[in-house]
Amino acid sequence: MKSPEENILDKAQLLFSQKGFSGTSVRDIANEAGVNISMISYYFGGKNGLLTALVKSRLEIMKSHLGDLVENKKLTPQEKIELLIEKWVEKFWEYRLLNNFILRENNFELMDELNELITEVKMSRYNNFRLIILEGQKEGSFKKDLNIPLLYGTLSGFLKHLYFSEDFYCQLLEIEENKDQALLNQMKIYLKSLYKYIINE
Amino acid sequence: MKSPEENILDKAQLLFSQKGFSGTSVRDIANEAGVNISMISYYFGGKNGLLTALVKSRLEIMKSHLGDLVENKKLTPQEKIELLIEKWVEKFWEYRLLNNFILRENNFELMDELNELITEVKMSRYNNFRLIILEGQKEGSFKKDLNIPLLYGTLSGFLKHLYFSEDFYCQLLEIEENKDQALLNQMKIYLKSLYKYIINE
Amino acid sequence: MKSPEENILDKAQLLFSQKGFSGTSVRDIANEAGVNISMISYYFGGKNGLLTALVKSRLEIMKSHLGDLVENKKLTPQEKIELLIEKWVEKFWEYRLLNNFILRENNFELMDELNELITEVKMSRYNNFRLIILEGQKEGSFKKDLNIPLLYGTLSGFLKHLYFSEDFYCQLLEIEENKDQALLNQMKIYLKSLYKYIINE
Amino acid sequence: MKSPEENILDKAQLLFSQKGFSGTSVRDIANEAGVNISMISYYFGGKNGLLTALVKSRLEIMKSHLGDLVENKKLTPQEKIELLIEKWVEKFWEYRLLNNFILRENNFELMDELNELITEVKMSRYNNFRLIILEGQKEGSFKKDLNIPLLYGTLSGFLKHLYFSEDFYCQLLEIEENKDQALLNQMKIYLKSLYKYIINE
DNA sequence: GATGAATGAGCATTCATTCAT
DNA sequence: GATGAATGAATGCTCATTCAT
Numbered sequence: 001m002k003s004p005e006e007n008i009l010d011k012a013q014l015l016f017s018q019k020g021f022s023g024t025s026v027r028d029i030a031n032e033a034g035v036n037i038s039m040i041s042y043y044f045g046g047k048n049g050l051l052t053a054l055v056k057s058r059l060e061i062m063k064s065h066l067g068d069l070v071e072n073k074k075l076t077p078q079e080k081i082e083l084l085i086e087k088w089v090e091k092f093w094e095y096r097l098l099n100n101f102i103l104r105e106n107n108f109e110l111m112d113e114l115n116e117l118i119t120e121v122k123m124s125r126y127n128n129f130r131l132i133i134l135e136g137q138k139e140g141s142f143k144k145d146l147n148i149p150l151l152y153g154t155l156s157g158f159l160k161h162l163y164f165s166e167d168f169y170c171q172l173l174e175i176e177e178n179k180d181q182a183l184l185n186q187m188k189i190y191l192k193s194l195y196k197y198i199i200n201e
Numbered sequence: 202m203k204s205p206e207e208n209i210l211d212k213a214q215l216l217f218s219q220k221g222f223s224g225t226s227v228r229d230i231a232n233e234a235g236v237n238i239s240m241i242s243y244y245f246g247g248k249n250g251l252l253t254a255l256v257k258s259r260l261e262i263m264k265s266h267l268g269d270l271v272e273n274k275k276l277t278p279q280e281k282i283e284l285l286i287e288k289w290v291e292k293f294w295e296y297r298l299l300n301n302f303i304l305r306e307n308n309f310e311l312m313d314e315l316n317e318l319i320t321e322v323k324m325s326r327y328n329n330f331r332l333i334i335l336e337g338q339k340e341g342s343f344k345k346d347l348n349i350p351l352l353y354g355t356l357s358g359f360l361k362h363l364y365f366s367e368d369f370y371c372q373l374l375e376i377e378e379n380k381d382q383a384l385l386n387q388m389k390i391y392l393k394s395l396y397k398y399i400i401n402e
Numbered sequence: 403m404k405s406p407e408e409n410i411l412d413k414a415q416l417l418f419s420q421k422g423f424s425g426t427s428v429r430d431i432a433n434e435a436g437v438n439i440s441m442i443s444y445y446f447g448g449k450n451g452l453l454t455a456l457v458k459s460r461l462e463i464m465k466s467h468l469g470d471l472v473e474n475k476k477l478t479p480q481e482k483i484e485l486l487i488e489k490w491v492e493k494f495w496e497y498r499l500l501n502n503f504i505l506r507e508n509n510f511e512l513m514d515e516l517n518e519l520i521t522e523v524k525m526s527r528y529n530n531f532r533l534i535i536l537e538g539q540k541e542g543s544f545k546k547d548l549n550i551p552l553l554y555g556t557l558s559g560f561l562k563h564l565y566f567s568e569d570f571y572c573q574l575l576e577i578e579e580n581k582d583q584a585l586l587n588q589m590k591i592y593l594k595s596l597y598k599y600i601i602n603e
Numbered sequence: 604m605k606s607p608e609e610n611i612l613d614k615a616q617l618l619f620s621q622k623g624f625s626g627t628s629v630r631d632i633a634n635e636a637g638v639n640i641s642m643i644s645y646y647f648g649g650k651n652g653l654l655t656a657l658v659k660s661r662l663e664i665m666k667s668h669l670g671d672l673v674e675n676k677k678l679t680p681q682e683k684i685e686l687l688i689e690k691w692v693e694k695f696w697e698y699r700l701l702n703n704f705i706l707r708e709n710n711f712e713l714m715d716e717l718n719e720l721i722t723e724v725k726m727s728r729y730n731n732f733r734l735i736i737l738e739g740q741k742e743g744s745f746k747k748d749l750n751i752p753l754l755y756g757t758l759s760g761f762l763k764h765l766y767f768s769e770d771f772y773c774q775l776l777e778i779e780e781n782k783d784q785a786l787l788n789q790m791k792i793y794l795k796s797l798y799k800y801i802i803n804e
Numbered sequence: 805g806a807t808g809a810a811t812g813a814g815c816a817t818t819c820a821t822t823c824a825t
Numbered sequence: 826g827a828t829g830a831a832t833g834a835a836t837g838c839t840c841a842t843t844c845a846t
């Protein structure tokens with residue numbers, strides 16, 4: 001049984017993701033969550049507070065997921081990249097609603113706290129990626145002249161774009177059944193092969 | 202001298218891109234454009250009408266830009282891909298405001314006409330890309346087992362993502378002067394090398 | 403025919419006077435004035451703006467009413483005091499709604515502009531009174547040891563109090579017909595006699 | 604140690620006096636008093652009930668303070684008037700918060716019980732004053748043609764006005780230290796002299 | 805053709821109060 | 826006896842749009 005707060009956060013995430021922050025009214029959220037309108041102010045201190053709580057609660061989880069992968073001593077850099085791709089494809093999928101939403105609203109006016117938090121998470125993700133590449137370069141298996149930021153942007157942009165335009169790409173890929181899983185699998189295979197070609201010496 | 206309609210469209214594009222469709226009020230647009238509020242309804246039949254007019258007018262231009270490249274007989278497929286990258290990097294940049302905006306609003310409720318138009322443009326862009334790849338495969342210089350939709354998604358997602366997070370990537374790339382041009386150049390070089398590694402046999 | 407703005411101001415004055423600023427809703431005012439709720443924001447920029455406009459417009463008139471009396475060369479100070487009483491009794495009555503209202507709300511939080519304006523008018527009224535007393539003292543017909551501020555407070559407090567508790571005093575005075583005029587007359591007579599006893603040498 | 608009820612009453616008195624009845628929320632009061640919001644309804648039956656309890660509890664005390672002065676056989680009417688002024692200046696000061704508040708809210712809609720109680724207290728105060736004047740007139744030391752209601756209104760209005768505009772008058776009187784006591788003293792001296800001039804034969 | 809006054813629905817929020825515990 | 830979660834009405838305000846001029 002979900003708590004009313006958690007329920008509101010879930011519905012808010014869905015609606016924000018579908019219609020944007022400004023396009024979603026607290027009435028919509030309250031109706032969808034089956035609670036009184038005033039509960040949003042009651043629980044979260046208002047619409048802005050709801051947004052902050054939503055982003056914070058979800059980002060908190062996303063932040064701490066790959067640190068152990070980077071520091072793992074038993075895996076080669078190549079294996080790490082493949083595992084990172086696996087995990088990201090799945091993590092991004094799991095949080096695609098939030099990601100799409102954060103992507104939409106490229107800056108939250110007057111909510112610097114949120115902007116900082118988002119930048120922090122983005123930077124943390126980038127650094128995990130970067131450390132693995134650097135390790136591979138030092139160890140000799142990766143090319144020396146890689147543009148790491150743009151390499152990261154390729155992955156990040158690809159994931160966001162695919163999840164955002166899921167239907168369009170399922171159509172192009174002629175995926176008709178079990179859409180989600182099939183798309184994810186194709187993406188994993190494609191990305192691994194992509195990075196193998198680009199990165200490896 | 203711009204016509205008042207065109208002026209309104211420009212300001213609307215900018216504001217929609219910055220604050221989203223719902224987040225922008227017709228008052229904002231009218232003030233910014235220096236016209237009376239009722240002009241938006243007068244000229245475009247309302248806020249939705251303004252949006253439709255905006256997207257239509259801009260997409261019209263974007264649609265017909267690469268047909269001649271595909272059919273050019275003097276260029277090799279490899280040269281075509283490189284030219285396509287060049288042109289797309291620049292076209293996407295030129296229309297980044299509109300792209301960012303269309304990206305934000307992933308579907309325009311009750312405005313199927315627009316959704317169709319957008320899908321049409323996306324499909325047209327995809328087909329231009331696809332035809333060049335197919336030509337290269339037939340001719341033998343490109344790999345046979347390419348996932349063309351995801352290859353296209355890599356390019357499309359990369360461009361949208363970079364332009365959306367321009368500041369973040371300029372920071373990572375330590376670009377400080379002449380930001381726009383410097384970023385565009387790095388992107389072109391990176392993408393050409395990326396596709397060379399992936400596509401070529 | 404009153405303009406809608408003026409009509410709103412009048413109804414606002416009445417309602418503010420009866421129920422206070424916080425106790426009056428813009429809906430009340432709009433209903434009473436027979437206009438749409440949003441007109442209050444439209445005309446005056448909101449509830450606070452309406453208050454400011456109301457106080458400003460009314461105080462503006464009150465401010466400039468006695469300067470000429472003070473500077474009149476043909477009247478003796480004693481005659482001036484009697485005329486001042488006459489005029490004040492009537493002016494306070496005319497603006498008793500606003501006075502009662504301003505009295506109620508002893509300070510308008512966050513509306514310093516208003517507080518300043520009110521202080522300015524109070525000070526201007528006090529100075530008119532003071533100048534006449536000083537003239538009478540110099541000329542020798544008034545006592546030398548008068549506490550001018552408290553003498554002024556006696557008049558000011560009396561007027562506010564009587565108009566505020568009109569019904570109570572009409573009852574005590576057994577005034578039953580033509581209440582307003584009868585009360586005003588009694589007040590004039592009483593005040594003239596009061597000041598004659600206190601001020602004159 | 605104050606009981607929670609008494610504590611709530613005190614904070615309510617302060618806040619009502621500062622911001623008026625409508626301008627004060629039960630949340631404000633509960634927060635200020637450090638109790639749960641629902642306690643106000645619990646103890647007093649709601650916001651209106653709190654107001655009634657407040658006014659009743661305070662007026663009860665104010666009502667029975669001067670009866671003995673009137674009936675005192677050892678003082679002359681003149682001495683009684685002077686003592687009455689002394690006591691009123693102090694009593695009004697002590698209860699200035701409540702007085703200012705009751706003054707603000709000239710009638711409590713739908714709360715006739717309160718209005719009656721307040722009228723009763725006002726009438727009781729007036730009668731004490733009146734009886735002393737009548738005694739002085741009968742005894743021959745006071746003028747015969749005094750307008751007793753307005754004479755009473757002069758005193759009552761003066762006190763309310765001065766306490767309401769304390770800062771304004773302290774400024775005019777150039778009182779800078781020990782404001783309260785200094786103002787009270789000046790008022791006593793002034794009022795005694797005022798009434799001596801007016802009342803005495 | 806163009807304006808600006810006016811509208812009514814909808815917005816986020818706060819209110820006093822209630823009720824299960 | 827006392828609490829705090831929850832409610833629905835009401836708050837001030839902004840919205841896109843209309844309409845007489």
